[in-house]
Each structure stands twice: as C-alpha cells, then as structure tokens.
Amino acid sequence: MKKANLPGAEGAVPSKTALEQERKILLDLGNDLTRVRDKNDLIALFSKRLKSLYSITHAIIALIDHKDETYGAFLYDIENSPIKSHPGYKLLFGQRFTLNEPFIKSVLAADGPISFILEEVMDQPQSPAFLRVNYEGGIREILMTKLLNAEKPIGFINIYSDKAGRFTNEFRSIMNGIAPQLSSAVTNIIKNEELRNKEKEKSFLLEFSSDIATVRTKEELARSVRTAINKLNQKSGYVIRRINEDKTTMSPYVFDLGLKEHDQNIVNALQKASYPINDGLQNRVLESPIPLLFNVEREIQRGLTAPYLLNWQAMGFKNFLGIRLRNGETNLGLLFLDIEEINVPLLQGICSQISIALANIMANEQISKKQEEQAFLLNFSNDITQVRTKNDLQAAIVTVLDKTLHTKLAMIRVIDEDGFHMSPFMFDKTLFEKAKVDFEKMSANVITIEEKYTAQVLASEEGVVFNIEEELKSGNAYAQLWKTTGLRNSYGLPLRVGNKNIGTIWMQADRLSPLILRGICAQISIAIANILANEKLLAYKKQLEVENDYLKEQIKTIYNFSEIIGNADTMQKVYRLMSLVAESNTTVLVLGETGTGKELIARAIHNASPRRDKLMVKVNCAALPANLIESELFGHERGAFTGAIDRRLGKFELANQSTLFLDEIGELPLEAQSKLLRVIQERELERLGGKQTIKVDVRLIAATNRNLEEEVKAGRFRADLYYRLNVFPITLPPLRERADDIEPLIHFFVARYSKNTGRRIKKVTPKVIQQLRSYVFPGNVRELEHLIERSVLLATDGVLDEVYIPRETNAEKHEQAYALNRSLGQVERDYIIDVLKRCAGKISGSGGAAEILDIPGNTLHSKMKKLGITKADYFS
Numbered sequence: 032m033k034k035a036n037l038p039g040a041e042g043a044v045p046s047k048t049a050l051e052q053e054r055k056i057l058l059d060l061g062n063d064l065t066r067v068r069d070k071n072d073l074i075a076l077f078s079k080r081l082k083s084l085y086s087i088t089h090a091i092i093a094l095i096d097h098k099d100e101t102y103g104a105f106l107y108d109i110e111n112s113p114i115k116s117h118p119g120y121k122l123l124f125g126q127r128f129t130l131n132e133p134f135i136k137s138v139l140a141a142d143g144p145i146s147f148i149l150e151e152v153m154d155q156p157q158s159p160a161f162l163r164v165n166y167e168g169g170i171r172e173i174l175m176t177k178l179l180n181a182e183k184p185i186g187f188i189n190i191y192s193d194k195a196g197r198f199t200n201e202f203r204s205i206m207n208g209i210a211p212q213l214s215s216a217v218t219n220i221i222k223n224e225e226l227r228n229k230e231k232e233k234s235f236l237l238e239f240s241s242d243i244a245t246v247r248t249k250e251e252l253a254r255s256v257r258t259a260i261n262k263l264n265q266k267s268g269y270v271i272r273r274i275n276e277d278k279t280t281m282s283p284y285v286f287d288l289g290l291k292e293h294d295q296n297i298v299n300a301l302q303k304a305s306y307p308i309n310d311g312l313q314n315r316v317l318e319s320p321i322p323l324l325f326n327v328e329r330e331i332q333r334g335l336t337a338p339y340l341l342n343w344q345a346m347g348f349k350n351f352l353g354i355r356l357r358n359g360e361t362n363l364g365l366l367f368l369d370i371e372e373i374n375v376p377l378l379q380g381i382c383s384q385i386s387i388a389l390a391n392i393m394a395n396e397q398i399s400k401k402q403e404e405q406a407f408l409l410n411f412s413n414d415i416t417q418v419r420t421k422n423d424l425q426a427a428i429v430t431v432l433d434k435t436l437h438t439k440l441a442m443i444r445v446i447d448e449d450g451f452h453m454s455p456f457m458f459d460k461t462l463f464e465k466a467k468v469d470f471e472k473m474s475a476n477v478i479t480i481e482e483k484y485t486a487q488v489l490a491s492e493e494g495v496v497f498n499i500e501e502e503l504k505s506g507n508a509y510a511q512l513w514k515t516t517g518l519r520n521s522y523g524l525p526l527r528v529g530n531k532n533i534g535t536i537w538m539q540a541d542r543l544s545p546l547i548l549r550g551i552c553a554q555i556s557i558a559i560a561n562i563l564a565n566e567k568l569l570a571y572k573k574q575l576e577v578e579n580d581y582l583k584e585q586i587k588t589i590y591n592f593s594e595i596i597g598n599a600d601t602m603q604k605v606y607r608l609m610s611l612v613a614e615s616n617t618t619v620l621v622l623g624e625t626g627t628g629k630e631l632i633a634r635a636i637h638n639a640s641p642r643r644d645k646l647m648v649k650v651n652c653a654a655l656p657a658n659l660i661e662s663e664l665f666g667h668e669r670g671a672f673t674g675a676i677d678r679r680l681g682k683f684e685l686a687n688q689s690t691l692f693l694d695e696i697g698e699l700p701l702e703a704q705s706k707l708l709r710v711i712q713e714r715e716l717e718r719l720g721g722k723q724t725i726k727v728d729v730r731l732i733a734a735t736n737r738n739l740e741e742e743v744k745a746g747r748f749r750a751d752l753y754y755r756l757n758v759f760p761i762t763l764p765p766l767r768e769r770a771d772d773i774e775p776l777i778h779f780f781v782a783r784y785s786k787n788t789g790r791r792i793k794k795v796t797p798k799v800i801q802q803l804r805s806y807v808f809p810g811n812v813r814e815l816e817h818l819i820e821r822s823v824l825l826a827t828d829g830v831l832d833e834v835y836i837p838r839e840t841n842a843e844k845h846e847q848a849y850a851l852n853r854s855l856g857q858v859e860r861d862y863i864i865d866v867l868k869r870c871a872g873k874i875s876g877s878g879g880a881a882e883i884l885d886i887p888g889n890t891l892h893s894k895m896k897k898l899g900i901t902k903a904d905y906f907s
C-alpha cells in the first residue's frame with residue numbers, strides 16, 4: 032500500500048508567518064474546542080475554521096467500538112459533503128467497519144495524521160466501502176488522524192479533499208496538534224450525550240412511572256406501555272404474558288403488534304393461546320435477571336418449536352427481547368418486545384414499572400373477583416337456604432352454576448345408608464348428549480365409594496380437578512365423555528357435613544376458583560343433607576303412622592283376652608301343649624275351624640314366651656292381594672316396583688326378636704310359600720328390590736282352618752313348607768264338641784260387652800243359655816261372641832232373655848233332614864240325650880235337663896228308662 036506523505040514530508044520548512052498562522056489557528060481552534068458541548072457545534076466549527084484556510088471538502092469523525100472491534104461515523108458534515116447525492120452515501124450511515132484490515136491498521140499504526148490517495152487504496156482487498164463511495168463522489172485524497180484518549184485510540188478524524196496532494200505539512204501539523212483537543216472534545220461530547228441520554232431516560236422513566244402509577248386496568252396498562260415504547264422511537268410490537276393459575280402455563284395479557292399489518296388468523300391464535308412455561312424460551316426469560324435478546328431464526332434453528340415463535344417467524348419478526356416481570360421474588364410473567372437495539376437499564380426500568388402496575392392490576396382483579404365471588408356465594412347461599420326438595424335444589428344449582436359460572440352439573444351422588452354404595456341423586460341428563468350415551472342409564476351403574484375416581488375425590492381435602500386433555504392421555508375412561516362438553520376441566524368434589532362424607536358432586540367447567548368450589552360444596556352439602564334428612568323424616572313419619580295404625584289395631588285385640596275360656600278335656604289338652612311349647616322358639620301350627628280361637632292361642636303362646644316384651648306381629652295371608660304378600664312379608668326398597676314410593680319394612684323385620692303370626696297360612700300363594708320357606712330355613716331375607724341380606728330372629732306361629740295335608744296332596748301347598756310349619760301342631764276343638772264351655776263363654780262375653788257398651792246385664796235367662804247350648808255354632812266361639820254382642824245391645828232392663836240364633840244354617844238343615852227321617856220315639860230319645868249332654872248330665876235341679884224340658888225330674892227318669900238312655904249315651 033502506498034501511503035501519502037507523513038507530516039512534514041511535503042514542502043520546505045514552514046515560514047515564520049506560516050508558523051504563526053498555524054499557532055493562531057491552533058489557539059483559536061483549541062479555544063473554541065473547549066467550548067464545544069454538542070456534536071453539531073464541533074462539525075460546524077471545523078467547517079468554519081478550516082475550510083476557509085485549507086482546501087478541504089468535508090470532515091467526518093468516526094468512533095471505535097472496542098467491544099466488537101469496529102468503527103463507524105459519529106459526526107457527519109452532511110451539508111458540505113460532496114458525496115451526499117451518491118447512491119451509496121445513505122448506505123454508509125450507521126455502517127460499521129472492521130478494525131481488522133490493512134488499511135485501517137496502517138492508520139492505527141501511524142504516529143500522526145496519515146493521508147491516502149483514494150485511487151490507490153480504495154480497491155485493496157478489505158478496504159472500507161466509504162473510500163470508493165467518496166472517490167466516486169469526486170474525492171481524491173483522505174487525511175486520517177487518530178483520536179486518542181489516555182493513549183488509547185477512540186476514533187478518527189477524516190478530512191477529505193477533491194484534489195490529491197492538498198494536505199500541506201502545515202495542515203498536517205495543525206491536525207496533529209489539534210488531535211488531543213479534538214479527542215477530549217469528542218470524549219466530552221460522548222460523555223455529555225451519555226449524560227443527556229441518562230437524563231432523558233430518567234425523565235422518561237419518571238414520566239412513565241407517574242403515568243403507570245395511575246394504571247388500574249389492563250387497557251390502561253396497554254395504553255401506557257404503548258406510549259412509552261413509542262417515545263423510545265420504537266413502533267415495535269410487544270406482548271405481556273401472565274403466568275396462569277396453573278403455574279405451568281402463560282397466556283398473553285396485553286398484546287400489541289405495533290404498526291405492522293398481520294394475518295388476522297395468526298393474530299387471533301396468538302391472542303388466545305396459552306403456552307407451557309418450560310418451552311425453552313419463556314423459562315429462560317423468567318430465570319434471567321437481565322433482559323435477553325433473541326433472534327427468531329436462530330432459536331428455531333436451535334430446535335425450539337414454541338408455536339408463537341413459528342408465528343413470529345411467519346409474521347416477519349427478526350429479533351425480540353424478553354424480560355421478566357416480577358413482584359418481589361415472584362415471577363408474574365414476561366414482556367416480549369420486538370426490538371433491534373437494547374438499552375438494558377432503560378428496559379429494566381420500564382419493566383419494573385410494568386411489573387408494579389401488573390401486580391397492582393392483578394391485586395385489584397383479585398380483590399374485585401373475590402368480592403364478586405363472595406357476592407355470588409352469598410346469593411347462592413340465600414337461594415339454597417330456601418331449598419327443601421330435590422327439585423328446588425336442582426333449580427338453584429342449574430341456574431347459578433350454568434348462568435353465572437358457566438359450569439355444568441354432571442352428577443351428584445350420595446352415599447347409601449350402607450356407607451358403601453352410592454346412588455345418583457341429581458344429574459343433568461342433557462350434558463352428555465353429544466356423546467350419544469344415555470346418561471340416565473349410565474348413571475344407574477352401581478358405584479361404590481371404592482370406585483377409583485370416587486375414592487380419590489372422597490379422600491381429597493378440597494376435591495380433584497381433572498384436566499380433560501391430560502385424563503384422555505392417561506386413559507381415564509370418563510375423559511372421552513367429558514370431552515364432548517367442550518369444557519376444559521372436570522371437577523370432582525366431596526360433599527361433606529362436618530367430617531362425614533355424604534357424597535360427591537361432579538361438575539364441568541373451564542375454570543373455577545378454589546373459593547367458589549369450597550363455597551358451592553359446603554352449601555350443596557348442607558342442602559343435600561337437609562333434603563335427605565327431610566326425606567328420611569317424612570319416610571319415618573309415614574312408617575311411624577303405619578306402625579302406629581298397626582299397633583293400635585294390635586292393642587285393640589291384644590288385651591282382648593284376659594283368659595281363654597273353656598274347661599273341656601279337649602281344651603285342657605290344648606293348654607298342656609301350649610305350656611309345653613311356649614318357652615321355646617319352636618314353630619307352632621294352630622289348626623281348627625274358623626272362630627275356634629286360633630289367634631287367641633297364638634297370642635297366649637307369645638305372651639307366655641320370652642319374647643312377650645315385644646309385640647306379636649300378625650299377617651293375615653288371606654287378606655292380602657297376592658302381589659303384595661311378598662312386600663308385606665319381606666318389605667321393599669324405594670322404587671322396587673310401581674307404587675313403591677318409599678322404603679318399607681316387612682312384617683318379618685317388624686317381628687324381629689318377637690313372634691310372627693301367619694294367620695290363614697293355607698291361603699298363601701305358592702310363590703310366596705317358597706320365599707317363606709327360604710326365610711324360615713335361612714333366617715335371613717332381602718327386601719324386594721334390595722341388595723342387602725337382613726338377618727332376622729323371628730318365632731313363627733302359623734294358623735289355618737284348612738286341612739293342610741289335603742292341600743299338600745292337591746298341590747296347593749308345598750310339602751316342604753308344611754313340614755317346616757307342622758313342627759308342633761295344636762288342634763282346637765269346634766265349639767259344638769265342648770258344649771259345657773258354652774255357658775262360661777256366654778258369661779264371659781256378656782261381661783265384656785256390658786262393659787264395652789255400658790249396658791249392665793245382670794242376668795242371662797236359662798232359656799237363652801239353653802237356646803245357645805242347643806245351637807251348633809258353625810262359626811264357633813266367634814259366632815257365639817257376635818250373638819252375645821248383638822243380644823246385649825238388644826237387651827232391656829239388664830236381663831238378657833233373648834238371642835237371635837240364625838235359623839237357616841246348614842247344620843240346622845242337616846239336623847232337620849235327620850229329624851224328618853226319624854220315628855217319634857227316636858226323636859224323643861235323641862232330644863233328651865242332647866239336652867242331657869248340654870246339661871252335662873245333670874237331670875234335676877237348677878240348670879238340669881228336667882228344668883229345660885219343663886217336666887218333673889221323676890218323669891224324666893222314667894222316660895229315660897223307657898227309652899233306654901244310659902250315662903254312656905250322654906257322656907260319650
């Protein structure tokens with residue numbers, strides 16, 4: 032490379048005047064330079080002072096950046112530049128040139144000003160472009176002088192001339208002399224500029240901070256940040272992202288793409304998305320105490336696939352800056368700014384202001400949200416306190432959840448009384464319509480507290496949030512169903528009263544706050560507990576009414592007997608058998624015609640048994656419709672059959688630890704017989720429609736007026752059941768076979784009905800007694816009782832002297848028929864035997880046969896002799 036002349040190399044030794052002039056110029060320049068504060072002043076000074084004296088075109092000051100070993104123009108003398116119309120001129124603005132090339136190295140190596148003929152250097156390999164541009168603009172020579180600060184080069188002053196060889200020694204010497212002052216002027220300018228910038232930054236930050244201090248809403252924040260960015264002469268876009276409640280994702284909070292036009296689809300996608308924090312970019316920003324500058328292409332090349340990065344690439348963003356926003360030690364989010372240059376302190380200042388504003392807004396939002404939630408819960412609680420029935424609750428829940436919280440109720444299940452199974456309590460059958468499943472049917476599936484997800488919910492403190500997408504991935508079978516609602520989460524929450532789990536509630540929503548969840552659960556729990564208690568209360572009330580009716584009915588009859596009347600041998604046998612069996616648990620079968628006192632005997636056995644403290648329970652198998660017998664005996668669950676509105680205990684359960692009296696057992700339908708047999712064998716039962724087995728301890732007494740053996744033969748009664756029942760049979764004699772018991776029974780019933788009706792009957796005439804004794808009583812004791820009851824009502828003057836015996840009974844017809852076929856003697860003989868029988872063989876005296884027959888005792892004796900009547904006849 033051919034260098035131009037060094038200082039002093041050209042021309043002769045300067046003349047005295049030249050030296051003086053030079054000194055003067057130097058002095059003036061030096062004086063002026065000390066006053067220079069602004070870079071414009073400096074270049075103006077140069078133009079003014081030097082141009083008039085020396086033939087130069089223009090000057091430029093370039094500054095070195097040692098960090099990246101480059102230099103570039105700092106001050107231009109644009110006005111005087113002869114190359115300003117050159118097409119390449121504008122390109123030189125802001126351009127940096129390397130220090131690592133021979134041309135500039137030679138400048139740096141030179142001790143003082145050094146000049147170059149452009150033509151010689153401009154096309155050398157690596158020569159800076161400005162040389163050629165200047166040449167093409169008519170410049171021929173350049174004089175470059177290093178500017179030093181504490182011996183270290185800080186830049187150059189380049190003087191240009193449109194003619195070669197114009198830089199005289201004098202001029203070089205001036206430049207050499209002026210260089211130190213120029214250096215310090217430049218340093219001052221830089222410092223000044225820095226100071227001014229700092230001042231500007233300060234006032235900017237101050238302004239920004241007072242602006243942002245008034246920010247209360249997201250919109251105000253957006254406006255304030257935009258203004259600030261604009262003031263920094265950045266029309267760039269930015270996004271403030273906030274960390275979501277899940278702490279694992281971030282979503283755009285304030286979003287402003289600047290002035291550029293963008294594809295609206297991309298913009299929408301960017302605005303709505305939420306991004307995982309750990310995407311290799313956001314996490315880096317959050318972890319970094321200083322702002323980070325990223326290059327979109329480079330990050331993508333590094334393998335990052337964050338969707339927003341790809342969108343930014345598509346939108347033409349090149350570089351962006353990421354800076355975290357935090358409140359104290361807590362990260363709130365970050366700011367991404369589309370920017371080329373980075374002024375770290377300024378940005379940090381801006382961001383700390385944004386952070387404060389963001390924290391304030393968030394706190395504000397939280398407060399107003401809390402207030403809203405509290406107001407909501409208050410309303411909800413008001414609504415729910417009115418709730419008494421399931422329908423009320425459903426209305427309250429659906430209105431509030433759906434309309435106010437955009438939340439759907441999927442299902443409420445309550446834990447059954449067994450503490451294990453769970454029954455659907457309430458659900459929205461339309462919720463999973465899109466899944467094309469019959470939710471109503473599905474909800475009927477048996478669920479227990481051990482079911483996987485239910486157990487998880489019941490064990491949780493405040494419920495479980497199932498993110499539907501994640502559940503899908505983990506193979507949760509319900510997630511497919513949940514997904515069809517289009518909502519993001521499924522919430523399973525325990526319903527509790529105190530510490531007791533009473534059920535679960537399942538809801539679907541995008542987001543629900545913990546406060547709301549807790550509130551809703553507590554309220555619904557109480558409401559459900561109330562409803563259940565209410566239902567139970569009603570059921571109990573009903574049950575009590577039924578039991579009460581039943582007991583009343585029982586009490587009516589239970590104290591009906593104070594004793595069993597009758598001393599006939601056949602009755603004595605009955606008493607013996609009763610006393611033998613009463614103490615045990617043995618099943619007793621009481622046989623006998625209708626009205627012979629079978630129930631009376633059954634009660635007497637019960638009352639003589641260890642179970643006497645509990646009421647005997649009676650079922651009349653003939654009085655029940657066939658389809659209700661089973662439910663009557665074994666009870667039923669709610670909904671077991673049409674009309675089973677409530678749960679009902681069966682007579683077996685009612686008779687637990689007592690005696691169950693199965694009256695008219697012969698009338699029991701076959702189907703019920705087999706069920707009865709099972710219960711007798713196993714001593715346990717299941718309610719109709721129930722799943723639980725219930726153990727019972729019941730003593731059985733059955734009664735029938737049928738001949739069960741014949742019923743078995745005819746296939747109407749199960750043989751096995753017969754054998755089970757016929758463990759200890761007691762047969763009651765018909766009344767007609769124990770005529771002697773008739774009179775005591777008459778007195779017994781007269782006393783009872785006198786008392787009941789308030790009519791005091793003092794006497795029953797012998798005629799009446801005789802009439803009754805001679806009657807056959809097909810209805811046995813019950814018939815006698817009814818006859819007396821009626822007669823008591825009809826009696827006058829306290830004397831029962833008439834009974835209304837039915838005339839046309841079959842027995843009478845039979846007797847009449849027999850009588851018609853007999854001789855008079857035979858009739859007389861039969862009649863006397865009969866009367867004797869009824870008078871227990873007593874012939875004369877009061878109540879004797881002679882009195883009844885209204886003949887003297889002697890006459891009767893002789894008649895008996897004549898007719899051959901012996902004791903054997905009337906005592907048989």
Ligand SMILES: Nc1ncnc2c1ncn2[C@@H]1O[C@H](COP(=O)(O)OP(=O)(O)OP(=O)(O)O)[C@@H](O)[C@H]1O
Pocket residue numbers: 591592594595596597623624625626627628629630631632694734735736779812813816
């Ligand atoms: N020995 C008795 N002493 C007093 N009262 C009796 C006697 N036998 C029966 N009765 C009365 O006669 C009525 C009918 O008796 P009960 O109902 O026990 O007969 P039953 O054999 O069970 O009749 P059914 O076969 O029609 O059910 C009852 O009012 C009962 O109190």
